[in-house]
Amino acid sequence: MSLFFETVKYQKGEFFLMDYHSERLNRTRFEKLGLSNSINPTDFPEKLPEGDGLYRCRIDYDKNITKVTFTPYQPAVHQKVLLKDCGNYNYSYKYTDRTFLNDAVAETEADDVIFLKEGMLTDATYANLAFFDGVNWFTPKSYLLNGVKRQFLIDSGFLKVKEISKSDLTQYRKIAFINAMRDFELVYTFSFQNDEIHLILEQ
Incomplete structure (x- = not known):
């Protein structure tokens, strides 16, 4: 299992706040793994979901991206x-x-x-x-x-x-x-x- 992950909002072909996700991912790789090279969090071969639905994109990584999953998202209501x-x-x-x-x-x-x-x-x-x-x-x-x-x-x-x-x-x-x-x-x-x-x- 990878050490770290990012959760990214995806909808209608767009990944949201990617500058912030990329900065955190690559800062984590540098501070925790000593890696100075940057990687693109969305540079993966998985097929992107179609349609207008809202998806939670989970990107697992350590030295490199190891797994990407898309899950339909609905916010939970708490009491x-x-x-x-x-x-x-x-x-x-x-x-x-x-x-x-x-x-x-x-x-x-x-x-x-x-x-x-x-x-x-x-x-x-x-x-x-x-x-x-x-x-x-x-x-x-x-x-x-x-x-x-x-x-x-x-x-x-x-x-x-x-x-x-x-x-x-x-x-x-x-x-x-x-x-x-x-x-x-x-x-x-x-x-x-x-x-x-x-x-x-x-x-």
Whole structure:
């Protein structure tokens, strides 16, 4: 199994945010494997899906691209997430080994987990976070993985970066889970009590 992977949004013949994916992929190869040559993440022989459907393109790699899969994508709707301390867990690179993340959810009855590190909010298991205070959208300064959509929205000025603790949650009205596949299609209002966040999807 390869060490790393990228998840890329694909629709109507277009790969989205490829500059960001390519930068992360090749930076990972350099920092973790010592490889200075760059590779093109979309330079693979697999046939591209036809039609207008939305697809999750997973690109597994280490020194080179080892596997590419396309899966039709529909964002999951959540109702409850839990806050959980992640201790010293490090996911600063997009590893294929996600055992810690998957087990964190499997051990609960929640739809997902939001991780705390030293008391500060970081990410959910599959997404970065965005919080709305009635005027602006903010993303936690702390994170497990700096997602490409998070960085794009910061660069574009849409997302502001701020340290957010558990006690700060009462300052915000809405939450969104963002990643390469998800933007703000699903936005929730929420209530928070006893490390549980209950979500209500906005219609």
